Amino acid sequence: MNLDRRHFLVMLPAAAIAWKYVLAGTPDASPNYTMTDHWWSMLIDIPKCIGCGNCVRACAAENDVPDGHFRTWVERYHVNDWHMEGPEVISPDGGKEGFPAVAQSAGGGEGFSSAPQDEGKYFFVPKLCNHCADSPCTQVCPVGATFIAPDGVVLVDQTYCLGCAYCVQACPYGCRYIHPEKKVADKCTLCYHRITKGLTTACCENCPTGARKLVDLKDPNDPIHAFLKTHYVQVLKPQMATGAKVFYNELDGSVR
Amino acid sequence: MSLTKDAGHLFRFAFLFVVAFVVFLLVRHFVVPKSFGEYGHYRGAAIGEIAARPLHYAGHETCETCHADIAEAKKAGKHENVSCEACHGPLAKHANDPSIQPVKINTTVLCIRCHAESAAKPGGFPQIDPVQHSGGVPCETCHQPHNGL
């Protein structure tokens, strides 16, 4: 508690509010936060993702994610020209420590990847809970232990969850798991403890290239509105009709 | 009424049902959490509890309140939009109590996480082959990460 007053005064408002309550030991109070004023989601800009795994590490550190389970992970796709429907996908340890290098072909220019050694293209796809508006996971929960909060975030009440794993089966994206120690369903909370205090999520905060951006659709000043007007954006598995809210810019058709 | 008499045992069975149902309703009244149904079919208080989880990453806004000089220097470089904890790790504890010092960064590991050459990375992103490029000499010998070149 050594943060002196000078520091408080110069802090940016959002961070200052968050920090004041963290310091006071009452981090639950988010006085300037009204749930109905927000509709949270995320934008993933695929051409910007370099597969460094920073988001996966940050998520694990921020949320105490148990080893071998992932609230967010990164996949590397390799799509061959002749076999669009059968991409080769890897995600070693969820991409936590990055990915093995793919050698540049001899003709590749400086700092610019032209043709890789194998034919076809490579790209990274970060995954996380899609915070679906018509989420199949909250639909099947027998007791109401997982729900869509009024601000559009899909949350799990871990003091109420039975651990039946029906929601794990119902998620088409593989975003849920049963916490090995707590024995309850666990998943991305969109860093609910951060976004309610004006901070961004741990993954967005730590993405070095800005490939992940927290989005508030109810905020008229959010740059997402301009972005969606000018880019080709898709959600994962639209045929599942889950109302997925994580938007992917320039998503390749082979991603599932 | 001999019908009621001869069907009397059925009423006894039905009575057990009614008793069980009343007991169920009573227990339910006391067991269901108070905030259940506040916003929907779930425990409303859960939202506040989840919002109250502790932070590990303080956020670059917090860092910049004390380290304004670094923030200023960063603006000139390519790492302008890379936030502090992306390289320095979660430092909420340090923000809380500046006497807790962050661990020194090993640049040979850190930098290549992003900058190691791979055809899988988007073109235009600066990449190097670590062995060819420096042969194991720490990156900060030549490069200044805060005003990155």
Place this chain on the structure above:
Amino acid sequence: MSGVEGYMYPNEITLYWSVLIVLYPYITGLVAGAFILASLVRVFNVKAVAPTYRLALLTALAFLIVAPLPLQLHLGHPGRSPEMYFTPHATSAMAMFGFVYLWYLMAVLVFEIWLDYRSDIVHLSQSTTGWLRRLYRIMTLGSQNISPRSLAIDHKVGWIVTIVGIPSAFILHGYVGFIFGSLKANPWWNSPLMPVVFIFSAMVSGIAAVLLLYMLTTWMRKMPIDMPCVDTIAMYLFYIFILDFSLEMLDLVHRVYEADESFRTLNFMVHTRLYFSQIVLQICIGTLVPILLLAIVQVTKLPALVRRRIYVVSGCLVQIGVFAMRWNVVIGGQLFSKSFLGYTTYKMALVTREGLLVAIFLTILPLGILWVLMKLLPPWPEKEQGSLEPAA
């Protein structure tokens, strides 16, 4: 990662629905099937199978008592299961389980058994002594009225209960199928045929189980087996089995012909990881062989001894086949990635709460309960046990 082939989403590598969830639909299936056999006597007036009426009811009860245990044990927090009763989620297929279960247990099975046994219970409460006497007295609910009129009323009410019980049995088990069939995320499960297939395979396994139990208990009591009775049961078993097999094949053919985005993945799975349990156990040994055996009995005139042996063999094969079917649904549905790019492996634990030993125990437990029930409420049509002979 060991046991993973191709690409799984990282959270999919562990299977969360274990062998206990395989056991659960298997056991409720036996309940529903046994009850349908009992209803043959009661509602459809098939007099030939009357000797198994009470046995079928007790079998259904014994298995129904055990049915929720595998579910309970598989929960991460078994102590929180009452929440299903207190705050059931209207949109969840699983939330209704508690209510459907309780309804079926109390309003159908226990009530019907009680009505049917009431005069025996009253007699026993007079002829026995000690704690048994006290138990029977409680079971009479304090009413010793067994006048012909009251028994006639019981008979009428029992008939109505059975009528209500048939759709209830269908709901109890069909809805287990719905839990799987309604998940759009999983193409192996997602099928409107799932509840129907579950109901028919339930009838097959339940009827076969009662057939086996009847032959076993009669043999143990050194009584002659009522051949017209077992022949009739076998006939019903055969016809329902044909229906069940047709439905399962319809599902399979439809999947193969439609060959949607998941087909390549599922097809590969059936030919590799599920080959033994699906093709060999479920379809060949558990379905085709017993159907063939039962068909032979239908079209030829075999001596009674051969027929009995065929019934025992096909009854056992049916149990293996239906259990394999539950296994293929529950475990098979979790072996492939929802990305359709890879497969994982189910490693069954041995001694954990969800392990093999518990599963074996839960399979034997209903038989133990049935034994106690049979001691308490003898289901035999002929009154032969001296000690339980009702006082004149």
